[in-house]
Amino acid sequence: MATKANGTFGVGVWKEILKEKDWCWENMAFTMGNGTKIRFWNDLWCGCTVLSQRFPHLYGMAAHRNGIIEEMWDQNVGQGDWDLRFVRGFNDWELDMVGNLLHILRGYKPTLEENAVFWKGGRNGQFKVKEAYNLVVNTVANNFPKNNIWVDKVPTKTLFFAWEATWGKVLTLDRLSEKRVATP
Known part of the structure; x- marks a missing residue:
């Protein structure tokens, strides 16, 4: 993952590129394939919001907060199942949150294909410099x-x-x- 550009580290073109990394991450999502390299709780792959923000209470209880999807999927159970681990058992009032999370996950299952990056700002999910430029220009124009x-x-x-x-x-x-x- 990219780091903040500062000091002598970030110079020239790359310094300017790294300044925009947050904007880039906000406009990208992942299409899950085999689940490698996609962080279960912290990457946008399941719906419109990362799971750590959608379920902050469960994220706080998660045993593997930086775990990738591949680690959270148990393929040894029938056709596979989610194997989420938490630091403690659930209270009665937390069960609805767990149910909501599992309901969302029901529609997602890792495959043998590679993960893919989806560009939210363009047609067909593919990154195009012209479309990224228009997205930046329109954002600045609308906020100015x-x-x-x-x-x-x-x-x-x-x-x-x-x-x-x-x-x-x-x-x-x-x-x-x-x-x-x-x-x-």
């Missing part, structure tokens, strides 16, 4: 507060200052200190 900046009865210099500040182009004291420029 242009209607709050370009308003009537505000001096032009103030409008342009607000525009530049919104894009992070104004050299404020904190930005100057980031660039290690001596400030008064």
Whole structure:
């Protein structure tokens, strides 16, 4: 898994790429095959939310929080079954949560095929640079507060200052200190 780009480690193109890793992970999902390399609780493979977020209480009780799907599947039982391990037995009030989890898992079963990555932002689940670019541009365009900046009865210099500040182009004291420029 990628790590945060900082210090002398992250330079040039890779530093910029690693800055966007969270965005990439949010726009990817896994199609389960044999279950290797897909973390059962922490990767998006089963529905729209990772299981650790959908069932935080059960995740807290899980014996193998970083286990992969392959480890959680017991193929020695008939046609196979989920073999989830928890650090303690369940209280009565927790049984509904377990039932809900098992109900969701009922529709998923590892196969002999390789796992696949599914790109949520594109057609047919395949990554295309153009579609990723459009996704980024549309996200920025939708979140950008242009209607709050370009308003009537505000001096032009103030409008342009607000525009530049919104894009992070104004050299404020904190930005100057980031660039290690001596400030008064």
